[in-house]
Amino acid sequence: MSTSKSARAISLETLIKVLQDKSYSNISLNNSLNHSDLSQADQNLATKIVYGTIQNRLFLEYQLKGLVRTKLTEKYLKPLLLMSIYQIVFLDKVPNRAVLDEANKLAKQFGKHHSSGYRVVNGILRSFIRSGVILPDAKDEIKYLSVKESMPEWLVKYFANHWGMDRTKKLLESINQPAKNSVRISSLCDKQQVFDQLKAEGYEPKWSNLSDNDVILGHGGVSQSDLFKRGKLTIQDEAASLVVESFDFGSNEEHILDACSAPGGKTVQMAERIVAGDATALDIHEKKLHLVKENAKRMNVADKVKTKACDARKVQDIFKQGEFTKILVDAPCSGLGLLRRKPEIRYTKTERDLHNLQKIQLAILDSVSPLLKEDGELVYSTCSISVEEDEAVVEQFLKQHPNFELKPFKLSKLESKTGMLKIMPDQDNNDGFFIAKFKMRG
Ligand SMILES: C[S@@+](CC[C@H](N)C(=O)[O-])C[C@H]1O[C@@H](n2cnc3c(N)ncnc32)[C@H](O)[C@@H]1O
Numbered sequence: 001m002s003t004s005k006s007a008r009a010i011s012l013e014t015l016i017k018v019l020q021d022k023s024y025s026n027i028s029l030n031n032s033l034n035h036s037d038l039s040q041a042d043q044n045l046a047t048k049i050v051y052g053t054i055q056n057r058l059f060l061e062y063q064l065k066g067l068v069r070t071k072l073t074e075k076y077l078k079p080l081l082l083m084s085i086y087q088i089v090f091l092d093k094v095p096n097r098a099v100l101d102e103a104n105k106l107a108k109q110f111g112k113h114h115s116s117g118y119r120v121v122n123g124i125l126r127s128f129i130r131s132g133v134i135l136p137d138a139k140d141e142i143k144y145l146s147v148k149e150s151m152p153e154w155l156v157k158y159f160a161n162h163w164g165m166d167r168t169k170k171l172l173e174s175i176n177q178p179a180k181n182s183v184r185i186s187s188l189c190d191k192q193q194v195f196d197q198l199k200a201e202g203y204e205p206k207w208s209n210l211s212d213n214d215v216i217l218g219h220g221g222v223s224q225s226d227l228f229k230r231g232k233l234t235i236q237d238e239a240a241s242l243v244v245e246s247f248d249f250g251s252n253e254e255h256i257l258d259a260c261s262a263p264g265g266k267t268v269q270m271a272e273r274i275v276a277g278d279a280t281a282l283d284i285h286e287k288k289l290h291l292v293k294e295n296a297k298r299m300n301v302a303d304k305v306k307t308k309a310c311d312a313r314k315v316q317d318i319f320k321q322g323e324f325t326k327i328l329v330d331a332p333c334s335g336l337g338l339l340r341r342k343p344e345i346r347y348t349k350t351e352r353d354l355h356n357l358q359k360i361q362l363a364i365l366d367s368v369s370p371l372l373k374e375d376g377e378l379v380y381s382t383c384s385i386s387v388e389e390d391e392a393v394v395e396q397f398l399k400q401h402p403n404f405e406l407k408p409f410k411l412s413k414l415e416s417k418t419g420m421l422k423i424m425p426d427q428d429n430n431d432g433f434f435i436a437k438f439k440m441r442g
Contacts, residue, residue, distance in 0.1 A: 013032055183235055184215075259330075378404070423435075
């Protein structure tokens with residue numbers, strides 16, 4: 001059922017769920033938007049406010065620090081203050097007066113009966129407008145960047161250690177830009193025809209710079225379109241779609257194992273390329289497999305996809321050695337390549353997670369690799385840019401499996417001469433991804 005809440009009420013409702021109840025921003029926002037009757041422009045505004053507030057949370061909290069003199073007891077107060085300061089600082093087209101008026105209205109709407117919360121909100125926002133933005137001393141470069149770009153200090157140090165300070169500044173700036181609306185066109189369709197249809201429907205499509213199969217749209221909302229519902233396209237970042245492009249597909253019979261498949265974005269992409277054969281999609285979480293099935297049905301490849309709940313570290317109990325022509329390990333990872341699209345990741349991950357995840361990633365590779373046919377291909381990918389989860393996993397895997405070697409690959413617009421490809425998130429404001437392709441030594 002749709003409701004007639006305003007864009008800002010939906011933003012606040014979502015931010016309370018994400019900041020106070022630790023829900024995922026994309027899932028909470030999509031749920032609220034799908035149950036609303038907002039125009040496309042208002043949906044865009046709500047999306048901008050929610051993502052912008054989460055992206056800039058450290059910066060916004062730093063602004064609040066000196067201004068809050070009472071305990072913010074009511075649940076809505078802090079999210080409302082953060083999203084209001086976000087609009088004052090970052091949304092040039094919205095006058096401060098409008099932000100204040102809207103904040104007052106929301107405080108009255110979300111506050112308890114007889115609450116004086118709106119006075120607190122009004123007082124703090126007026127003080128902020130008078131005093132303006134503050135930042136730490138720029139001499140402490142890490143702390144300064146951490147607040148300015150809202151990135152925890154450990155991550156700023158991590159980026160600086162691996163890519164140097166200048167690149168770190170560029171990376172952080174790029175990560176705080178809005179994520180693009182990328183879609184992948186099904187290989188079963190005429191790409192130009194789908195592109196023309198997107199144009200006719202007002203989506204302002206542009207071809208991707210990274211892949212021949214992807215298109216960047218001028219705005220969101222494509223999941224409501226007929227093209228999406230009929231499986232002519234799917235929502236997938238351009239960098240994510242490169243993973244499957246790294247396999248060599250021909251007309252031979254394929255038996256593919258997708259070891260970590262949910263929600264199935266890459267399973268369906270592989271299934272689209274199968275002329276004869278099938279793809280077996282595993283996931284440790286049985287309840288996520290319905291997403292793979294739904295995706296396969298919508299993308300018209302259900303007849304080629306089988307699903308099975310299974311821990312990929314135990315596949316040898318179920319499958320035979322050499323059973324698969326292609327194996328994809330799109331591993332569970334920190335998601336550090338998705339800091340733009342899933343901005344809350346930066347506040348939840350720790351450096352220790354990178355080491356713990358590496359152990360799981362290696363265990364999965366170790367378990368699935370014997371299932372590969374002699375002349376088959378194994379692709380390992382993550383949506384992380386951390387060295388621990390990417391290059392270090394490849395190095396360890398090769399050390400422990402001397403019968404495997406890296407295999408160079410060509411994509412529609414990029415190539416890897418080493419067999420490894422790291423796509424950084426500042427390359428073209430895409431998601432950050434890592435791809436490594438292996439074959440067995442001849
Ligand atoms: C990066 S996501 C996969 C995304 C998917 N390939 C796609 O393109 O839509 C990683 C998936 O691995 C699953 N997973 C985590 N540990 C696993 C394990 N030990 N065995 C199998 N699946 C696992 C998670 O539930 C998650 O769905």
